[in-house]
Amino acid sequence: MIQTLKNAWKVPELKNKILFTIFALLVFRLGSAVPTPFVDTAAMGTYMESMSGTIFGLLSTMNGTAFSMAAVFALGVQPYINSSIIIELLTVAIPALERLAKEGGEEGRKKIAAITRYTTVAIALLQGFGYYTIMRTNNLLNVGDVNSIWAGFVIVITFVAGSAFVMWLGEQITEKGIGNGISMILFAGILSRMPSLIQTLYRGVYNSFHPLPEGTVIEGYFSLPIWGLILVLAGALAMILFVVYIQNAERRIPVQYAKRVVGRKMYGGQSSHIPLKVNMSGVLPIIFAQSIASLPATVCAFAGVTAESEGFWGGFLRVFDANGLIYAVVYFLLILAFSYFYSTMQFDPTEVANNLKKNGGFVPGFRPGKPTADFIRRVLSKITFFGAMFLSVIAIAPIITGNVIGQSSLSIGGTSIIIVVGVALETSKALEAQLMMRHYKGFLE
Helix, strand or coil: CHHHHHHHHCCHHHHHHHHHHHHHHHHHHHHCCCECCCECHHHHHHHHHCCCCCHHHHHHHHHCHHHHHCECCCCCCHHHHHHHHHHHHHHHHCHHHHHHHHHCHHHHHHHHHHHHHHHHHHHHHHHHHHHHHHHHHCCCECCCCCCCHHHHHHHHHHHHHHHHHHHHHHHHHHHHCCCCHHHHHHHHHHHCCHHHHHHHHHHHHHHHHCCCCCCCCCCCCCCCCHHHHHHHHHHHHHHHHHHHHHHHCEEEEEEEECCEEECCEEECCCEEEEEEECCCCCCHHHHHHHHHHCHHHHHHHHCCCCCCCCCHHHHHHHHCCCCCHHHHHHHHHHHHHHHHHHHHHHCCHHHHHHHHHHCCEECCCCCCCHHHHHHHHHHHHHHHHHHHHHHHHHHHHHHHHHHHHCCHHHCCCHHHHHHHHHHHHHHHHHHHHHHHHHHCCCCCC
């Protein structure tokens, strides 16, 4: 990838695109450091640290440090991602949207994009109001009257405007920069947490060489021996290599096209293939599974129940701890379920088989139509299983690592790894495609 960047930097047009992307990401990071009016950012950060096992931990991972600081860009691209997923699911469920997406052409895609933008603003409004409600309930505001209507209005509108601007910024990166803009913003948000992780690693190793006097207890103190540091770094490297390998892996189903004569010309006769990616659903099953698995802890946190509380719910949280065995098993099963669900939403074997039949194509050894669809469905099921197992291993590995070294904050989330590696691979391929377009000499030379 470094060599690809060097080659792209030599091309003036690509150099301008790279500089525009860097500038846009800098604007995003600046907005992620600007505090929202009337918010006590220090108290907000402390509160978010106590909510690490809830859905707010996932939002903080996806949006970087901006969410825990309640910055202007606190909501980030999360409303846009949620809106895109909702519209994609509704496109399958609602015939009018399905016709608009499949038969509307360029005009249809523009209407779908407009609907997605309006839905993004609506979701941002709901999330912003929910975020403000948390601040008001937990007294995290720098205002005399916590029920001030003006303060609430300013905070919610700031969050909505910030989310809309981030969505627009992502579209500008896609149009004038390199790669998918929303993915690049996610990439920048996740990487913004790296300095904090490095600082935590350094502090842990330093404490292992300078232990506290016997009997001294300091809240948040921990020590990380050298073997623990090696385990964390080796595990992160192994996960990155594993993700790169699986992200590029695919199962190719061979397709043969029959020869046919049209007028005086003969068409067909060539061979092709249907590529089925092993990780077809990307990181979405992990996001869905983590959202649902953390729902009990989130509800209990709103109700003021903690793992130290007495009674049924306190015991429930202790059993359903985010670093415990039961949580890991439920998390694993949810990822499997969502992987199969999302693969069926994305890929329809019957539609693929019918398209092959219309175009004179067939899979060798299988008759066109239903037998071909059944074969593709069986292959898809096996591929989805391997992809789901890959996602499950990546998602649960941080939990295992955190229990082994005794410090969950050092475990690198599978969601972050897959997004960062996926965006890096996607950007590299986009740059290589741009370079090939500009250096391709054609068949005549």
